[in-house]
Amino acid sequence: MHKTFLVWAALLGGLAVILGAFGAHKLKELVPMETVSTFQTGVTYQFYHVFALLAVGILYAHIPTPQLVWAGRFFLIGILLFSGSLYALTLLKATETVGLRGIGAITPLGGLFFIAGWVALLLGVLRK
Template sequence: MHKNFLAWSAILGALSVTLGAFGAHKLKELVPPETVSTFQTGVTYQFYHAFALLAVGILYANYPGPLMTWAGRCFLLGILLFSGSLYLLTIFKATETVGLNKFGIITPFGGLFFIAGWICMALAFLKK
């Protein structure tokens, strides 16, 4: 399982750099500044948790078990829900899509998965 977390970390890290560059250079032409800020928040948290996945993949060798596996899964779900929902909100704003802005309700659930991932990691350390 740790190899999967390492691979996802690399993929999500590369995607973070790509999306960050897009947000810094092109997105400003498409949406208002507050929407660029929302997008950047998604990129930032994705980047942080790509590094968290890297840590899970590396630390799994010394702290194997379900808690470390769940930490990685929670980080992946957090990125999908938290950052993904912020990206969707940005897309809806850029395309002036009406009625789909309720995706923002998903964002806090992603944040809860981030917190759960860190707690699982801490418990894995304390358990050993």
């Protein structure tokens, strides 16, 4: 299981670099600055939790607890919901798509998964 989290961390880390470069260079031509800031928040939190996934993968090799597996899963879901919803909001703004603005309600749910991941990581480390 630890290798799976390391693979996901590598893939999502590379994607964060690509998205961050896009946000820094091209996105400001397409959307207002506050939307660029929203996008950048998604990239930043994706990066933070890529490092959390790396930690989970490395720790699981030494402390294989179910809580660490859940921590990794929660971090992955959190990235998808939190960062993904911010990317989707940016895309909607860039394409001037009407409707679906309620997608922003998903962002706090992603934040809850991030918190659950950190709690599970703590429990997994304390368990051994």
